[in-house]
Amino acid sequence: MEYRVQAPASLREPLQVPDKLLMGPGPSNAHPRVLEAMSRPILGHLHPETLKIMDDIKDGVRYLFQTNNAATFCLSASGHGGMEATLCNLLEDGDVVLIGHTGHWGDRAADMAARYGADVHMVRAAPGASLTLAELRKAIETYRPSVLFLTQGDSSTGVLQGLEGVGAVCRANDCLLIVDTVASLGGVPFFMDRWEIDAVYTGSQKVLGAPPGITPISFNHRAVERYKRRQSKVKVYYWDMFLVGDYWGCFGRPRIYHHTISSTLLYGLREAVALACEESIPSLIARHQDCARRLHDGITAMGLELYAQERDRLPTVTTIRVPKDVDWLKVAQHAMKTYLVEISGGLGPTAGQVFRIGLMGQNATSERVDRVLQVFRDSIKAIKPDFASRKNASKM
């Protein structure tokens, strides 16, 4: 009587979680060891066992980023939190930021940076292409930004942005370099220290195959110095590098409570990072690149066209032009309904124009490439029965 809002009947039904093959741009399927770890009991945010797991993750993340940065930790948020935190910590009102645009993530970063009060400029690559070092240098010399933001692997376009040499240009122009490696890390080479990258973050739920919700991030000494010279406090307590970093024990000061971390997500990420370290970066990358080649060959053999230019193709996310007269959504729905296989459509600038197939972590095997190719072909044919892939055509 006093309780006017009733409990919903739906919550009396059991939880339903089908087991799908996640071949979209992420999340990818998690390893059974990762899933098992997440059913372990909850631990407190300052328990020694929790701090030990955090330390192990920090060391593993340093290996994956190839950095010795002290300020290497995780945010208790999805990958978007990494974008927020790098921008929020390194920008103040009126600062000029330059965004290298190779797809949706450039737009997202521009939106965030503007909200933080930055003066946002954009340098745009041609559709399906990355930016050249010359284009980036020219834009830096034109806009004189204090921060350059690049996406190494833009999951909306499947474009891989080259990073070698960019750090040196930034350094010569007193500009910090932020790189988003959410969709790329583990699938392509990445060397934070050697490439002089000042701030980076990645996604837990892509190549690593951990759950989303916890985001590895690293800042180098130049980024830390920029933070120290700020005139104003970082606008968001939750993203403040020094506060989160102190909780993660990054700066040699006592650990302080910042927020209540999710032990569950730590367990999952810890096991995922451990699996990646066991496999080693070179073999992880080779596996993703071999699978991407197999996928690209299969797609081309079907008579379909890849969206990203050949020299700029990201192995982890492949974009495929939607053939004329094919309803991409129906194809994706057919694949999901009939086979429990996820194939995605475009995002942002590629919405309606492309399919996206992800090969990440546990899903980067030749068996799964063959599976997704078969499902993709069958689903297109189910929606458009007269679709004749080149492979079939050549048999005729």
Next chain:
Amino acid sequence: MEYRVQAPASLREPLQVPDKLLMGPGPSNAHPRVLEAMSRPILGHLHPETLKIMDDIKDGVRYLFQTNNAATFCLSASGHGGMEATLCNLLEDGDVVLIGHTGHWGDRAADMAARYGADVHMVRAAPGASLTLAELRKAIETYRPSVLFLTQGDSSTGVLQGLEGVGAVCRANDCLLIVDTVASLGGVPFFMDRWEIDAVYTGSQKVLGAPPGITPISFNHRAVERYKRRQSKVKVYYWDMFLVGDYWGCFGRPRIYHHTISSTLLYGLREAVALACEESIPSLIARHQDCARRLHDGITAMGLELYAQERDRLPTVTTIRVPKDVDWLKVAQHAMKTYLVEISGGLGPTAGQVFRIGLMGQNATSERVDRVLQVFRDSIKAIKPDFASRKNASKM
């Protein structure tokens, strides 16, 4: 050779997670059904099964908050995210915010609000006490805030803040009322709609016994109207009520991708909310209050003094003055090492002054109250062998 940073040896060791009894101010122990759910396969952030789970959670959260608000959803962040999001969505540069201070969480909210550019004023309760309606009215009439922030249950002091009548005073003064129920919801009555509360959030890892990392939140129509009248964009994309709310399907518009939600945390929260709904709010509250009484009696019988005033005691977190000549840290460490039972020290204004014992969710049973009392007594005696509890003394 090319990889200069090596993979850490520590990640070759198995993950170690001891099973503890978490009788601190949170997180609490999760129900086995919650833990099992989190080992289910990962789902995508826009899969229909995911959206169904989100809808179920929304309905369950509406019941727990006792609200019909459309804008009821969760943030992919710890409880701190709820504080960030309520302040960030409802404040603009120069807005006056009044913080009702009953402990640490008032300080935290003041820090965040100042970072968002607000003009922050504080009304402070006496230590161990809550604010009266008269004190709040006077402060509102003095500072003319556009937002009042209150903590229903301050876990640092164990103080319960009364809320009845505050909403009406706010409404009469064109002020929005934000309430933090992180440590209180499910342990004491809470009626969002009846009490005219404009924005609220709670913790997943307290009475609900879900993992931390996902934070239920709700805004009423007044808060939504305030948002719509903003002169400036919400400063943080990740906390933007309309963007997250559209992803959660709150405003009748198409679901749009905002961030990659953690299906794992959704599973855990869904099961925890389902358990709370099955038990029902009245019996959940009665169980917490019965257990708190038992705990308070036991503490008093030991000759120890409760920190919070009798009329202002929070059932979920009990604060106990550290007796003279007792090293609280050694007591807590003894309890943890010898019994794997968590008993906490103070936080912020109560640091070093109190012990904190939490009774939340699965841990609010008479057996666990008796267990924590026994462990607490034994641990004090282990550190201070001449400690004679009143109970023992009366036997002599």
